[in-house]
Amino acid sequence: MRRTVRQRLTVLGLTAPAYLWLTVAIFLPLSAMFCFSFLSALPLPGRSVSFTLDNYRTIFSKQLYLINTKRSLLLGLHVTLGCIAIGYPAALALAKYVRGRWREAVFLLIVLPFWSNGLVRTFSWTMVLRKDALLDWFVRLFVPDAPSLDLLFSYPAILIGLIHAYVPYMILTCYVSLQAIDDSLIEAARSLGASAFTAFRRIILPLSLPGLVAGTILIFVPVIGSFMEPEILGGKEAIMLGPIIERQFTASANWPLGAALSFVLLAIVLAIFAATWPFLRPHLRDA
Amino acid sequence: MAKVGVILVRGYLALLLLFLYLPITVMIVMAFNQSALYQMPFVFDLKWFAALQDNQKLLDAGFNTVMIALINTVIATTLGTLAALAFARYSFRGKTLLQLLLFPPITIPWLIIGNSMLVMFYWIYLGRGLHAMLLGHVALSLPYVIIVVGARFRSFGTTLEEAAATLGASPWQAFWRITVPIMAPGMVAAALFAFAVSFDQFVISYFLAAPGVTTLPVEIYTAIRKGYTPEINAISTVIIVVSMGLMLLVSRFYRFGGER
Numbered sequence: 001m002r003r004t005v006r007q008r009l010t011v012l013g014l015t016a017p018a019y020l021w022l023t024v025a026i027f028l029p030l031s032a033m034f035c036f037s038f039l040s041a042l043p044l045p046g047r048s049v050s051f052t053l054d055n056y057r058t059i060f061s062k063q064l065y066l067i068n069t070k071r072s073l074l075l076g077l078h079v080t081l082g083c084i085a086i087g088y089p090a091a092l093a094l095a096k097y098v099r100g101r102w103r104e105a106v107f108l109l110i111v112l113p114f115w116s117n118g119l120v121r122t123f124s125w126t127m128v129l130r131k132d133a134l135l136d137w138f139v140r141l142f143v144p145d146a147p148s149l150d151l152l153f154s155y156p157a158i159l160i161g162l163i164h165a166y167v168p169y170m171i172l173t174c175y176v177s178l179q180a181i182d183d184s185l186i187e188a189a190r191s192l193g194a195s196a197f198t199a200f201r202r203i204i205l206p207l208s209l210p211g212l213v214a215g216t217i218l219i220f221v222p223v224i225g226s227f228m229e230p231e232i233l234g235g236k237e238a239i240m241l242g243p244i245i246e247r248q249f250t251a252s253a254n255w256p257l258g259a260a261l262s263f264v265l266l267a268i269v270l271a272i273f274a275a276t277w278p279f280l281r282p283h284l285r286d287a
Numbered sequence: 288m289a290k291v292g293v294i295l296v297r298g299y300l301a302l303l304l305l306f307l308y309l310p311i312t313v314m315i316v317m318a319f320n321q322s323a324l325y326q327m328p329f330v331f332d333l334k335w336f337a338a339l340q341d342n343q344k345l346l347d348a349g350f351n352t353v354m355i356a357l358i359n360t361v362i363a364t365t366l367g368t369l370a371a372l373a374f375a376r377y378s379f380r381g382k383t384l385l386q387l388l389l390f391p392p393i394t395i396p397w398l399i400i401g402n403s404m405l406v407m408f409y410w411i412y413l414g415r416g417l418h419a420m421l422l423g424h425v426a427l428s429l430p431y432v433i434i435v436v437g438a439r440f441r442s443f444g445t446t447l448e449e450a451a452a453t454l455g456a457s458p459w460q461a462f463w464r465i466t467v468p469i470m471a472p473g474m475v476a477a478a479l480f481a482f483a484v485s486f487d488q489f490v491i492s493y494f495l496a497a498p499g500v501t502t503l504p505v506e507i508y509t510a511i512r513k514g515y516t517p518e519i520n521a522i523s524t525v526i527i528v529v530s531m532g533l534m535l536l537v538s539r540f541y542r543f544g545g546e547r
Contacts, residue, residue: 007379008379010373010377011373011377014369014370015369015370015373015374015385017370018367018370018433021366021422021425021429022388022392022426022429024422024426025404025422025423025425025426026391026392026400026403026426027388027391028407029403029406029408030395030399030400032406032410033399033403033406033407036410086303086306089299090299090300090303093299093300097292097293097296098296098300106300106304108535108538109304109307109308110303110307111534112531112538113307113308113311113531115483115530115534116487116527116530116531116534117489117504117523117526117530118487118489119487119489119508120311120314120523120527120530121527123314123507123511124310124311124313124523126511127310127313127314127325127520128310128313130325130515133313134309134313164307164310218394221396222396222397224396225396225397225398225399226396227398227490228489228490231512232508232511232512242396242398245398245402246398246402249402249405249494255402255406258402262399262402262403265396265399266395266399269394269395269396273394
Protein backbone atom coordinates (compact mmCIF):
# COMPACT_ATOMS: atom_id res chain seq x y z
CA MET A 1 0.00 0.00 0.00
CA ARG A 2 2.69 2.48 1.01
CA ARG A 3 4.59 1.54 -2.05
CA THR A 4 1.77 2.49 -4.39
CA VAL A 5 1.29 5.84 -2.68
CA ARG A 6 4.97 6.56 -3.02
CA GLN A 7 4.94 5.50 -6.64
CA ARG A 8 1.97 7.74 -7.34
CA LEU A 9 3.76 10.69 -5.83
CA THR A 10 6.84 9.94 -7.93
CA VAL A 11 4.81 9.76 -11.13
CA LEU A 12 3.01 12.98 -10.22
CA GLY A 13 6.28 14.73 -9.49
CA LEU A 14 7.79 13.60 -12.78
CA THR A 15 4.86 14.41 -15.06
CA ALA A 16 3.29 17.45 -13.37
CA PRO A 17 5.83 20.10 -14.49
CA ALA A 18 5.60 19.22 -18.19
CA TYR A 19 1.83 18.86 -18.22
CA LEU A 20 1.27 22.00 -16.16
CA TRP A 21 3.28 23.86 -18.76
CA LEU A 22 1.28 22.31 -21.62
CA THR A 23 -1.95 23.22 -19.83
CA VAL A 24 -1.00 26.86 -19.39
CA ALA A 25 0.43 27.29 -22.89
CA ILE A 26 -1.78 25.05 -25.05
CA PHE A 27 -4.94 23.69 -23.45
CA LEU A 28 -6.08 26.75 -21.51
CA PRO A 29 -5.45 29.05 -24.49
CA LEU A 30 -7.52 26.79 -26.75
CA SER A 31 -10.36 26.94 -24.24
CA ALA A 32 -9.95 30.70 -23.86
CA MET A 33 -10.20 31.12 -27.59
CA PHE A 34 -13.32 29.00 -27.68
CA CYS A 35 -14.95 31.45 -25.26
CA PHE A 36 -13.61 34.36 -27.27
CA SER A 37 -15.30 33.14 -30.43
CA PHE A 38 -18.69 33.87 -28.80
CA LEU A 39 -17.90 37.47 -27.81
CA SER A 40 -19.52 40.38 -29.59
CA ALA A 41 -16.33 42.46 -29.60
CA LEU A 42 -12.77 42.61 -28.31
CA PRO A 43 -13.15 43.18 -24.54
CA LEU A 44 -11.26 46.40 -23.94
CA PRO A 45 -11.33 48.05 -20.52
CA GLY A 46 -14.54 50.03 -20.18
CA ARG A 47 -16.27 48.39 -23.11
CA SER A 48 -19.21 46.11 -22.41
CA VAL A 49 -19.35 42.92 -24.43
CA SER A 50 -21.94 40.16 -24.61
CA PHE A 51 -22.04 36.53 -25.67
CA THR A 52 -23.39 35.95 -29.14
CA LEU A 53 -23.47 33.48 -32.00
CA ASP A 54 -23.02 36.28 -34.52
CA ASN A 55 -19.42 35.39 -35.42
CA TYR A 56 -20.40 31.90 -36.46
CA ARG A 57 -23.50 33.23 -38.21
CA THR A 58 -21.30 35.59 -40.23
CA ILE A 59 -18.97 32.77 -41.23
CA PHE A 60 -21.73 30.48 -42.42
CA SER A 61 -23.76 33.12 -44.20
CA LYS A 62 -21.12 35.18 -46.01
CA GLN A 63 -19.90 33.95 -49.37
CA LEU A 64 -16.38 35.22 -48.62
CA TYR A 65 -15.72 32.73 -45.83
CA LEU A 66 -17.23 29.81 -47.69
CA ILE A 67 -15.02 30.53 -50.69
CA ASN A 68 -11.94 30.76 -48.48
CA THR A 69 -12.78 27.46 -46.78
CA LYS A 70 -13.37 25.75 -50.10
CA ARG A 71 -10.10 27.04 -51.51
CA SER A 72 -8.22 25.87 -48.42
CA LEU A 73 -9.65 22.37 -48.71
CA LEU A 74 -8.85 22.29 -52.43
CA LEU A 75 -5.30 23.44 -51.72
CA GLY A 76 -4.96 20.67 -49.14
CA LEU A 77 -6.20 18.14 -51.68
CA HIS A 78 -3.89 19.34 -54.46
CA VAL A 79 -0.81 19.47 -52.24
CA THR A 80 -1.55 15.99 -50.85
CA LEU A 81 -2.01 14.52 -54.34
CA GLY A 82 1.21 16.18 -55.47
CA CYS A 83 3.06 14.74 -52.48
CA ILE A 84 1.71 11.25 -53.20
CA ALA A 85 2.68 11.48 -56.88
CA ILE A 86 6.23 12.56 -56.05
CA GLY A 87 6.74 10.88 -52.68
CA TYR A 88 5.27 7.39 -53.11
CA PRO A 89 7.60 6.32 -55.95
CA ALA A 90 10.54 7.69 -53.98
CA ALA A 91 9.52 5.74 -50.87
CA LEU A 92 9.11 2.58 -52.97
CA ALA A 93 12.52 3.08 -54.57
CA LEU A 94 14.16 3.61 -51.18
CA ALA A 95 12.43 0.68 -49.50
CA LYS A 96 12.88 -1.93 -52.21
CA TYR A 97 15.62 -0.93 -54.64
CA VAL A 98 18.27 1.00 -52.71
CA ARG A 99 20.31 -0.68 -50.01
CA GLY A 100 22.86 -0.03 -47.30
CA ARG A 101 24.76 3.21 -46.98
CA TRP A 102 23.20 4.77 -50.05
CA ARG A 103 19.78 4.35 -48.57
CA GLU A 104 20.82 5.99 -45.30
CA ALA A 105 22.47 8.88 -47.12
CA VAL A 106 19.51 9.59 -49.43
CA PHE A 107 17.13 9.24 -46.51
CA LEU A 108 19.04 11.80 -44.46
CA LEU A 109 19.21 14.19 -47.42
CA ILE A 110 15.43 14.01 -47.78
CA VAL A 111 14.70 14.57 -44.10
CA LEU A 112 17.29 17.31 -43.57
CA PRO A 113 15.53 20.24 -45.28
CA PHE A 114 12.24 19.10 -43.80
CA TRP A 115 13.45 19.79 -40.28
CA SER A 116 15.16 23.03 -41.22
CA ASN A 117 13.70 26.51 -41.32
CA GLY A 118 10.36 26.57 -43.19
CA LEU A 119 10.24 30.32 -43.65
CA VAL A 120 13.65 30.41 -45.29
CA ARG A 121 12.75 27.51 -47.59
CA THR A 122 9.58 29.31 -48.68
CA PHE A 123 11.54 32.50 -49.30
CA SER A 124 14.05 30.55 -51.37
CA TRP A 125 11.33 29.64 -53.88
CA THR A 126 10.77 33.32 -54.65
CA MET A 127 14.36 33.30 -55.90
CA VAL A 128 13.48 30.59 -58.42
CA LEU A 129 9.99 31.66 -59.46
CA ARG A 130 10.49 35.43 -59.84
CA LYS A 131 10.27 37.00 -63.26
CA ASP A 132 13.48 36.36 -65.26
CA ALA A 133 14.95 34.21 -62.51
CA LEU A 134 16.19 30.62 -62.73
CA LEU A 135 12.95 29.04 -63.94
CA ASP A 136 12.60 31.45 -66.87
CA TRP A 137 16.28 31.00 -67.71
CA PHE A 138 15.79 27.22 -67.79
CA VAL A 139 12.74 27.44 -70.06
CA ARG A 140 14.61 29.77 -72.42
CA LEU A 141 17.34 27.15 -72.82
CA PHE A 142 14.81 25.19 -74.85
CA VAL A 143 12.56 27.97 -76.19
CA PRO A 144 14.83 31.02 -76.57
CA ASP A 145 12.06 33.59 -77.08
CA ALA A 146 9.68 32.22 -74.46
CA PRO A 147 7.90 34.92 -72.44
CA SER A 148 8.46 34.91 -68.70
CA LEU A 149 6.35 32.33 -66.88
CA ASP A 150 6.08 34.83 -64.03
CA LEU A 151 4.90 32.13 -61.63
CA LEU A 152 5.50 34.05 -58.40
CA PHE A 153 2.28 35.25 -56.72
CA SER A 154 0.10 32.62 -58.35
CA TYR A 155 -1.74 29.51 -57.18
CA PRO A 156 0.86 27.16 -58.76
CA ALA A 157 3.58 28.96 -56.78
CA ILE A 158 1.75 28.21 -53.50
CA LEU A 159 1.34 24.62 -54.64
CA ILE A 160 5.02 24.17 -55.51
CA GLY A 161 6.19 25.71 -52.24
CA LEU A 162 3.90 23.56 -50.11
CA ILE A 163 4.65 20.32 -51.97
CA HIS A 164 8.34 21.09 -51.51
CA ALA A 165 7.75 21.65 -47.79
CA TYR A 166 5.66 18.54 -47.12
CA VAL A 167 6.77 15.80 -49.56
CA PRO A 168 9.30 14.41 -47.01
CA TYR A 169 6.37 13.55 -44.69
CA MET A 170 4.83 11.35 -47.40
CA ILE A 171 8.16 9.69 -48.18
CA LEU A 172 8.73 8.96 -44.48
CA THR A 173 5.33 7.44 -43.71
CA CYS A 174 5.12 5.42 -46.95
CA TYR A 175 8.69 4.23 -46.52
CA VAL A 176 7.93 2.88 -43.05
CA SER A 177 5.02 0.75 -44.29
CA LEU A 178 6.70 -0.31 -47.54
CA GLN A 179 9.82 -1.34 -45.68
CA ALA A 180 7.74 -3.64 -43.46
CA ILE A 181 6.40 -5.66 -46.44
CA ASP A 182 8.07 -9.05 -46.62
CA ASP A 183 9.77 -9.47 -50.01
CA SER A 184 8.84 -13.15 -50.11
CA LEU A 185 5.17 -12.15 -50.45
CA ILE A 186 5.99 -10.34 -53.67
CA GLU A 187 8.20 -13.20 -54.89
CA ALA A 188 5.42 -15.68 -54.16
CA ALA A 189 2.95 -13.64 -56.18
CA ARG A 190 5.37 -13.36 -59.07
CA SER A 191 6.20 -17.08 -59.10
CA LEU A 192 2.47 -17.86 -59.13
CA GLY A 193 2.25 -15.89 -62.36
CA ALA A 194 1.26 -12.39 -61.31
CA SER A 195 2.66 -9.61 -63.43
CA ALA A 196 4.77 -6.95 -61.72
CA PHE A 197 1.83 -4.57 -61.96
CA THR A 198 -0.63 -7.07 -60.47
CA ALA A 199 1.78 -7.77 -57.61
CA PHE A 200 1.95 -4.04 -56.96
CA ARG A 201 -1.81 -3.55 -57.13
CA ARG A 202 -2.80 -6.57 -55.06
CA ILE A 203 0.03 -6.73 -52.51
CA ILE A 204 2.26 -3.69 -52.24
CA LEU A 205 -0.40 -1.00 -52.55
CA PRO A 206 -2.89 -2.45 -50.00
CA LEU A 207 -0.14 -3.18 -47.49
CA SER A 208 1.27 0.34 -47.77
CA LEU A 209 -2.14 1.99 -47.38
CA PRO A 210 -1.65 2.85 -43.67
CA GLY A 211 1.48 4.83 -44.55
CA LEU A 212 -0.34 6.56 -47.39
CA VAL A 213 -3.22 7.55 -45.10
CA ALA A 214 -0.91 8.72 -42.31
CA GLY A 215 1.06 10.83 -44.78
CA THR A 216 -2.15 12.29 -46.16
CA ILE A 217 -3.33 13.44 -42.72
CA LEU A 218 0.07 14.77 -41.70
CA ILE A 219 0.13 16.88 -44.86
CA PHE A 220 -3.51 17.86 -45.30
CA VAL A 221 -3.91 19.23 -41.77
CA PRO A 222 -1.00 21.70 -41.69
CA VAL A 223 -1.66 22.76 -45.29
CA ILE A 224 -5.24 23.89 -44.64
CA GLY A 225 -3.89 25.82 -41.65
CA SER A 226 -0.94 27.40 -43.45
CA PHE A 227 -0.74 31.15 -43.89
CA MET A 228 2.92 32.07 -44.31
CA GLU A 229 3.49 30.04 -47.50
CA PRO A 230 0.35 31.29 -49.29
CA GLU A 231 1.13 34.89 -48.35
CA ILE A 232 4.76 34.83 -49.46
CA LEU A 233 4.30 32.80 -52.65
CA GLY A 234 0.69 33.62 -53.50
CA GLY A 235 0.44 37.35 -52.87
CA LYS A 236 -3.11 38.34 -53.84
CA GLU A 237 -3.87 34.70 -54.67
CA ALA A 238 -3.65 33.80 -50.96
CA ILE A 239 -7.42 33.59 -50.66
CA MET A 240 -7.55 30.85 -48.02
CA LEU A 241 -8.52 30.24 -44.40
CA GLY A 242 -5.01 30.61 -42.99
CA PRO A 243 -4.29 34.10 -44.34
CA ILE A 244 -7.80 35.35 -43.55
CA ILE A 245 -7.52 34.14 -39.94
CA GLU A 246 -4.10 35.73 -39.59
CA ARG A 247 -5.52 39.06 -40.78
CA GLN A 248 -8.27 39.02 -38.14
CA PHE A 249 -5.57 38.95 -35.49
CA THR A 250 -3.19 41.45 -37.06
CA ALA A 251 -4.45 43.94 -39.65
CA SER A 252 -8.19 44.09 -38.93
CA ALA A 253 -7.98 43.24 -35.21
CA ASN A 254 -11.33 41.44 -35.14
CA TRP A 255 -10.24 38.80 -32.63
CA PRO A 256 -13.65 37.27 -31.89
CA LEU A 257 -14.27 36.62 -35.58
CA GLY A 258 -10.72 35.28 -35.95
CA ALA A 259 -11.32 32.98 -32.98
CA ALA A 260 -14.54 31.67 -34.52
CA LEU A 261 -12.77 31.09 -37.86
CA SER A 262 -9.98 29.25 -36.03
CA PHE A 263 -12.55 26.99 -34.43
CA VAL A 264 -14.18 26.21 -37.75
CA LEU A 265 -10.70 25.24 -38.97
CA LEU A 266 -10.08 23.21 -35.81
CA ALA A 267 -13.42 21.43 -36.27
CA ILE A 268 -12.37 20.41 -39.80
CA VAL A 269 -9.04 19.16 -38.45
CA LEU A 270 -10.70 17.14 -35.68
CA ALA A 271 -13.20 15.65 -38.13
CA ILE A 272 -10.29 14.47 -40.28
CA PHE A 273 -8.55 12.90 -37.29
CA ALA A 274 -11.76 11.20 -36.15
CA ALA A 275 -12.46 9.76 -39.60
CA THR A 276 -8.96 8.31 -39.95
CA TRP A 277 -8.40 7.25 -36.34
CA PRO A 278 -8.17 3.50 -37.13
CA PHE A 279 -5.31 4.20 -39.52
CA LEU A 280 -3.49 6.62 -37.24
CA ARG A 281 -3.63 4.54 -34.10
CA PRO A 282 -0.73 2.17 -34.80
CA HIS A 283 1.43 5.16 -35.76
CA LEU A 284 0.75 6.92 -32.48
CA ARG A 285 1.87 3.82 -30.62
CA ASP A 286 5.35 3.78 -31.98
CA ALA A 287 5.85 7.53 -31.72
CA MET B 288 16.72 -6.01 -61.51
CA ALA B 289 17.30 -4.92 -65.04
CA LYS B 290 19.96 -2.30 -65.71
CA VAL B 291 17.40 0.14 -67.06
CA GLY B 292 15.53 -0.15 -63.78
CA VAL B 293 18.61 0.74 -61.75
CA ILE B 294 19.20 3.84 -63.86
CA LEU B 295 15.54 4.79 -63.54
CA VAL B 296 15.53 4.48 -59.76
CA ARG B 297 18.77 6.42 -59.34
CA GLY B 298 17.71 9.07 -61.83
CA TYR B 299 14.41 9.56 -60.05
CA LEU B 300 16.01 9.95 -56.63
CA ALA B 301 18.57 12.37 -58.07
CA LEU B 302 15.76 14.49 -59.55
CA LEU B 303 13.94 14.46 -56.24
CA LEU B 304 17.02 15.66 -54.38
CA LEU B 305 17.52 18.35 -57.02
CA PHE B 306 13.94 19.54 -56.43
CA LEU B 307 14.52 19.59 -52.67
CA TYR B 308 17.83 21.43 -52.73
CA LEU B 309 17.69 23.65 -55.82
CA PRO B 310 15.79 26.61 -54.33
CA ILE B 311 17.93 26.66 -51.20
CA THR B 312 21.07 26.60 -53.33
CA VAL B 313 19.87 29.45 -55.54
CA MET B 314 18.96 31.47 -52.45
CA ILE B 315 22.43 30.94 -50.97
CA VAL B 316 24.23 31.73 -54.23
CA MET B 317 22.34 35.02 -54.51
CA ALA B 318 23.49 35.97 -51.01
CA PHE B 319 27.05 36.02 -52.40
CA ASN B 320 26.15 37.89 -55.57
CA GLN B 321 27.10 41.54 -55.86
CA SER B 322 23.94 42.73 -57.64
CA ALA B 323 21.26 44.22 -55.41
CA LEU B 324 18.64 43.13 -57.96
CA TYR B 325 19.82 39.49 -58.17
CA GLN B 326 21.14 40.12 -61.68
CA MET B 327 23.53 37.81 -63.49
CA PRO B 328 26.39 37.35 -64.29
CA PHE B 329 27.44 36.22 -60.87
CA VAL B 330 30.04 38.42 -59.17
CA PHE B 331 31.26 37.13 -55.82
CA ASP B 332 30.87 39.64 -53.01
CA LEU B 333 30.59 39.38 -49.22
CA LYS B 334 29.08 42.83 -48.80
CA TRP B 335 25.60 41.55 -47.93
CA PHE B 336 27.02 39.58 -45.03
CA ALA B 337 29.08 42.61 -44.00
CA ALA B 338 25.92 44.71 -44.06
CA LEU B 339 24.36 42.42 -41.47
CA GLN B 340 26.82 43.69 -38.86
CA ASP B 341 25.44 47.23 -39.08
CA ASN B 342 21.80 46.22 -38.97
CA GLN B 343 21.02 46.78 -35.30
CA LYS B 344 17.42 45.54 -35.59
CA LEU B 345 18.57 42.25 -37.05
CA LEU B 346 21.34 41.86 -34.47
CA ASP B 347 18.84 42.42 -31.64
CA ALA B 348 16.45 39.91 -33.17
CA GLY B 349 19.31 37.45 -33.56
CA PHE B 350 20.27 37.86 -29.92
CA ASN B 351 16.63 37.29 -28.85
CA THR B 352 16.37 34.21 -31.05
CA VAL B 353 19.44 32.54 -29.58
CA MET B 354 18.57 33.48 -25.99
CA ILE B 355 15.03 32.11 -26.25
CA ALA B 356 16.29 28.97 -27.98
CA LEU B 357 18.88 28.34 -25.23
CA ILE B 358 16.50 28.87 -22.30
CA ASN B 359 13.87 26.82 -24.14
CA THR B 360 16.37 23.99 -24.57
CA VAL B 361 17.20 23.84 -20.86
CA ILE B 362 13.58 23.96 -19.66
CA ALA B 363 12.08 21.66 -22.30
CA THR B 364 14.83 19.03 -22.03
CA THR B 365 14.57 18.92 -18.23
CA LEU B 366 10.78 18.77 -17.97
CA GLY B 367 10.47 16.47 -20.97
CA THR B 368 13.03 13.97 -19.68
CA LEU B 369 11.25 13.77 -16.31
CA ALA B 370 7.95 13.00 -18.01
CA ALA B 371 9.57 10.46 -20.34
CA LEU B 372 11.12 8.77 -17.30
CA ALA B 373 7.67 8.42 -15.70
CA PHE B 374 6.26 6.91 -18.91
CA ALA B 375 9.13 4.47 -19.32
CA ARG B 376 9.51 3.24 -15.74
CA TYR B 377 6.01 3.28 -14.24
CA SER B 378 2.62 2.03 -15.32
CA PHE B 379 -0.19 4.13 -13.93
CA ARG B 380 -3.78 5.08 -14.57
CA GLY B 381 -4.21 7.82 -17.17
CA LYS B 382 -0.85 7.14 -18.83
CA THR B 383 -2.39 6.61 -22.25
CA LEU B 384 -4.37 9.82 -21.90
CA LEU B 385 -1.26 11.78 -20.96
CA GLN B 386 0.60 10.34 -23.95
CA LEU B 387 -2.31 11.22 -26.25
CA LEU B 388 -2.23 14.80 -24.94
CA LEU B 389 1.22 15.16 -26.52
CA PHE B 390 -0.29 15.14 -29.98
CA PRO B 391 -2.45 18.29 -30.02
CA PRO B 392 0.61 20.58 -29.76
CA ILE B 393 2.21 18.77 -32.71
CA THR B 394 -0.83 18.21 -34.91
CA ILE B 395 -3.05 21.26 -34.43
CA PRO B 396 -1.95 23.90 -36.97
CA TRP B 397 0.43 26.39 -35.35
CA LEU B 398 -1.75 29.21 -36.62
CA ILE B 399 -4.54 28.11 -34.25
CA ILE B 400 -2.19 27.51 -31.33
CA GLY B 401 -0.44 30.83 -31.94
CA ASN B 402 -3.52 32.99 -31.89
CA SER B 403 -5.02 31.04 -28.96
CA MET B 404 -1.93 31.97 -26.97
CA LEU B 405 -2.29 35.58 -28.07
CA VAL B 406 -5.91 35.67 -26.87
CA MET B 407 -5.20 33.90 -23.58
CA PHE B 408 -2.09 35.89 -22.68
CA TYR B 409 -3.96 39.09 -23.46
CA TRP B 410 -6.80 38.00 -21.22
CA ILE B 411 -4.66 37.23 -18.19
CA TYR B 412 -2.60 40.41 -18.68
CA LEU B 413 0.53 38.50 -19.56
CA GLY B 414 0.79 40.38 -22.82
CA ARG B 415 3.17 39.77 -25.70
CA GLY B 416 6.95 39.69 -25.75
CA LEU B 417 9.89 37.39 -25.12
CA HIS B 418 8.36 35.77 -22.01
CA ALA B 419 5.21 34.88 -23.97
CA MET B 420 7.27 33.46 -26.84
CA LEU B 421 9.29 31.36 -24.41
CA LEU B 422 6.10 29.97 -22.85
CA GLY B 423 4.94 28.96 -26.33
CA HIS B 424 8.25 27.55 -27.56
CA VAL B 425 8.68 25.28 -24.53
CA ALA B 426 5.13 23.94 -24.96
CA LEU B 427 5.85 23.11 -28.60
CA SER B 428 9.22 21.50 -27.81
CA LEU B 429 8.01 19.32 -24.92
CA PRO B 430 6.22 16.66 -27.00
CA TYR B 431 9.29 16.23 -29.24
CA VAL B 432 11.60 15.90 -26.24
CA ILE B 433 9.33 13.34 -24.57
CA ILE B 434 9.10 11.30 -27.78
CA VAL B 435 12.83 11.38 -28.57
CA VAL B 436 13.95 10.61 -24.99
CA GLY B 437 11.18 8.02 -24.66
CA ALA B 438 12.44 6.17 -27.74
CA ARG B 439 15.86 5.90 -26.10
CA PHE B 440 14.37 4.65 -22.82
CA ARG B 441 12.36 2.01 -24.64
CA SER B 442 15.28 0.67 -26.63
CA PHE B 443 17.01 -0.13 -23.35
CA GLY B 444 14.42 -1.39 -20.90
CA THR B 445 15.10 -1.97 -17.22
CA THR B 446 17.40 -5.00 -17.26
CA LEU B 447 20.59 -3.05 -16.60
CA GLU B 448 19.10 -1.18 -13.68
CA GLU B 449 17.72 -4.40 -12.23
CA ALA B 450 21.13 -5.99 -12.58
CA ALA B 451 22.68 -3.06 -10.73
CA ALA B 452 20.10 -3.40 -7.97
CA THR B 453 20.77 -7.13 -7.63
CA LEU B 454 24.47 -6.40 -7.34
CA GLY B 455 23.76 -4.12 -4.41
CA ALA B 456 23.50 -0.64 -5.89
CA SER B 457 21.12 1.77 -4.19
CA PRO B 458 18.36 3.23 -6.42
CA TRP B 459 20.22 6.53 -6.40
CA GLN B 460 23.49 4.85 -7.46
CA ALA B 461 21.70 2.87 -10.15
CA PHE B 462 20.15 6.08 -11.44
CA TRP B 463 23.41 8.02 -11.69
CA ARG B 464 25.69 5.17 -12.77
CA ILE B 465 23.32 3.36 -15.15
CA THR B 466 20.25 5.37 -16.15
CA VAL B 467 21.95 8.72 -16.79
CA PRO B 468 24.79 7.40 -18.99
CA ILE B 469 22.29 5.34 -21.00
CA MET B 470 20.05 8.35 -21.43
CA ALA B 471 22.73 10.86 -22.36
CA PRO B 472 22.58 10.40 -26.16
CA GLY B 473 18.78 10.60 -26.14
CA MET B 474 18.89 13.76 -24.08
CA VAL B 475 21.49 15.36 -26.34
CA ALA B 476 19.34 14.61 -29.39
CA ALA B 477 16.26 15.95 -27.61
CA ALA B 478 18.10 19.12 -26.55
CA LEU B 479 19.29 19.79 -30.11
CA PHE B 480 15.77 19.15 -31.33
CA ALA B 481 14.32 21.56 -28.79
CA PHE B 482 16.86 24.20 -29.80
CA ALA B 483 15.92 23.76 -33.46
CA VAL B 484 12.17 23.91 -32.77
CA SER B 485 12.63 27.26 -31.07
CA PHE B 486 15.32 28.61 -33.41
CA ASP B 487 13.18 27.91 -36.50
CA GLN B 488 9.84 28.80 -34.97
CA PHE B 489 8.03 31.50 -36.91
CA VAL B 490 4.24 31.23 -36.50
CA ILE B 491 4.05 31.31 -32.70
CA SER B 492 6.68 34.06 -32.44
CA TYR B 493 4.87 36.08 -35.09
CA PHE B 494 1.69 36.27 -33.02
CA LEU B 495 3.46 36.78 -29.70
CA ALA B 496 6.09 39.32 -30.79
CA ALA B 497 5.70 42.74 -29.20
CA PRO B 498 6.42 45.83 -31.33
CA GLY B 499 10.19 46.17 -31.51
CA VAL B 500 10.84 42.87 -29.70
CA THR B 501 11.09 40.13 -32.30
CA THR B 502 13.06 37.09 -33.37
CA LEU B 503 14.96 36.53 -36.62
CA PRO B 504 12.21 34.61 -38.47
CA VAL B 505 9.67 37.35 -37.63
CA GLU B 506 12.12 40.05 -38.76
CA ILE B 507 12.79 38.16 -42.01
CA TYR B 508 9.08 37.71 -42.69
CA THR B 509 8.47 41.44 -42.25
CA ALA B 510 11.37 42.20 -44.58
CA ILE B 511 10.15 39.75 -47.24
CA ARG B 512 6.72 41.37 -47.24
CA LYS B 513 8.35 44.74 -47.93
CA GLY B 514 10.50 43.54 -50.82
CA TYR B 515 13.47 41.30 -51.51
CA THR B 516 17.03 42.36 -50.81
CA PRO B 517 20.22 40.26 -50.87
CA GLU B 518 20.55 41.10 -47.18
CA ILE B 519 17.56 38.81 -46.54
CA ASN B 520 19.43 36.15 -48.50
CA ALA B 521 22.51 36.64 -46.33
CA ILE B 522 20.70 36.27 -43.00
CA SER B 523 18.62 33.40 -44.42
CA THR B 524 21.84 31.66 -45.41
CA VAL B 525 23.14 31.97 -41.85
CA ILE B 526 19.88 30.55 -40.50
CA ILE B 527 19.65 27.61 -42.90
CA VAL B 528 23.27 26.63 -42.24
CA VAL B 529 22.70 26.66 -38.46
CA SER B 530 19.38 24.87 -38.73
CA MET B 531 20.61 22.13 -41.08
CA GLY B 532 23.79 21.73 -39.07
CA LEU B 533 21.70 21.17 -35.95
CA MET B 534 19.68 18.47 -37.68
CA LEU B 535 22.81 16.77 -38.96
CA LEU B 536 23.97 16.65 -35.34
CA VAL B 537 20.62 15.28 -34.20
CA SER B 538 20.81 12.54 -36.82
CA ARG B 539 23.98 11.26 -35.16
CA PHE B 540 22.00 10.55 -32.01
CA TYR B 541 18.49 9.81 -33.24
CA ARG B 542 17.24 7.84 -36.23
CA PHE B 543 14.48 9.66 -38.06
CA GLY B 544 11.51 7.58 -39.14
CA GLY B 545 12.23 4.55 -37.00
CA GLU B 546 14.20 1.54 -38.21
CA ARG B 547 16.33 1.84 -41.29
